[in-house]
Amino acid sequence: MELRAGQVAVVTGAASGIGLAMARRFAAEGLKVVLADVDEGALEKAAAGLREDGAVVHARVVDVGEREEVVALAEETYERFGAVHVLCNNAGVGSGAEGRMWEHDPNDWKWAFAVNVWGVFHGVQAFVPRMLAGGEPGHIVNTSSGDGGIAPLPTASVYAVTKAAVVTMTESLYAHLRAEHARVGASVLFPGPHMLRTGLWESHRNRPDRYAKQKPRRTPYRSLDQWEAAMKEAGKDVRFTPVEEVADFVADGIRADRFWLLPDSEHSDAQIRARSRSMLDRADPAYLENFILD
Numbered sequence: 001m002e003l004r005a006g007q008v009a010v011v012t013g014a015a016s017g018i019g020l021a022m023a024r025r026f027a028a029e030g031l032k033v034v035l036a037d038v039d040e041g042a043l044e045k046a047a048a049g050l051r052e053d054g055a056v057v058h059a060r061v062v063d064v065g066e067r068e069e070v071v072a073l074a075e076e077t078y079e080r081f082g083a084v085h086v087l088c089n090n091a092g093v094g095s096g097a098e099g100r101m102w103e104h105d106p107n108d109w110k111w112a113f114a115v116n117v118w119g120v121f122h123g124v125q126a127f128v129p130r131m132l133a134g135g136e137p138g139h140i141v142n143t144s145s146g147d148g149g150i151a152p153l154p155t156a157s158v159y160a161v162t163k164a165a166v167v168t169m170t171e172s173l174y175a176h177l178r179a180e181h182a183r184v185g186a187s188v189l190f191p192g193p194h195m196l197r198t199g200l201w202e203s204h205r206n207r208p209d210r211y212a213k214q215k216p217r218r219t220p221y222r223s224l225d226q227w228e229a230a231m232k233e234a235g236k237d238v239r240f241t242p243v244e245e246v247a248d249f250v251a252d253g254i255r256a257d258r259f260w261l262l263p264d265s266e267h268s269d270a271q272i273r274a275r276s277r278s279m280l281d282r283a284d285p286a287y288l289e290n291f292i293l294d
């Protein structure tokens with residue numbers, strides 16, 4: 001679809017990282033932006049920054065894991081702006097799960113599913129019927145990840161399971177929209193191709209009490225800086241993709257009505273091939289062994 005001044009974009013997880021970069025990019029194109037995030041302080045700062053740049057902004061504190069909050073976001077958005085053209089179901093968290101799956105804290109699963117899976121589903125349910133009824137062109141972008149969206153990183157397996165669900169949910173959504181001959185398209189985003197310097201590694205900063213860990217962590221959370229230092233010490237090259245590049249890629253993808261927002265990457269392609277080959281050959285998933293760390 002065309003992106004034009006005066007249209008409306010809703011972005012969840014818009015107070016930080018990729019969400020904020022997408023909101024900035026849409027605002028730069030002249031779209032009105034609705035920022036939704038659970039982190040009130042960061043949200044206010046993000047909204048103020050965008051307003052300073054001349055954007056029309058509406059910000060609302062929303063926990064995407066709570067259905068009524070997402071429905072209230074949709075109602076308020078339609079009351080204020082009368083339409084939604086772009087919906088980015090982007091809010092997401094790393095689960096903080098440690099150890100083997102049979103040792104995981106069930107609340108790590110419940111929290112990651114609430115945000116990463118239910119959050120996307122709530123966005124679809126609250127906005128898509130209104131977008132279809134409006135009859136205008138529209139587009140939905142759901143944020144997945146190479147971890148799970150392509151193949152799981154067994155050291156971050158809860159996150160991977162949620163991001164695999166986002167791919168399947170978006171494929172199904174695409175088919176349902178096509179079956180309705182809708183003017184609304186759908187895409188699944190794999191931010192990258194490299195690592196991103198965002199708040200994802202500090203996801204626990206916004207973890208609600210109702211999903212608090214029931215058993216304390218055995219090891220402290222590792223920050224992105226600590227991880228980067230460890231990788232460099234081990235002689236590994238760490239590359240980062242700027243979030244602005246991801247936002248440009250998304251805007252181009254919406255314009256081109258592209259389903260797979262998957263940046264060119266030899267690494268991703270090798271993973272896709274290895275996984276597909278394993279399935280087609282009915283062979284064990286040996287490609288996972290590359291990632292298995294003790």
Ligand SMILES: NC(=O)c1ccc[n+]([C@@H]2O[C@H](COP(=O)([O-])OP(=O)(O)OC[C@H]3O[C@@H](n4cnc5c(N)ncnc54)[C@H](O)[C@@H]3O)[C@@H](O)[C@H]2O)c1
Pocket residue numbers: 012013014015016017018019036037038039042062063064065090091092093094115143144145146190191195196197198199200201202203206
């Ligand atoms: N950073 C990466 O390397 C990377 C890679 C692939 C995919 N992703 C995905 O990109 C998306 C954005 O993450 P990011 O990297 O920008 O991280 P980020 O932590 O900088 O941004 C995520 C935002 O989501 C918000 N959020 C968390 N829980 C929420 C909830 N319940 N309701 C509403 N908002 C909530 C946070 O407050 C934060 O502002 C996520 O879905 C993430 O899984 C990130």
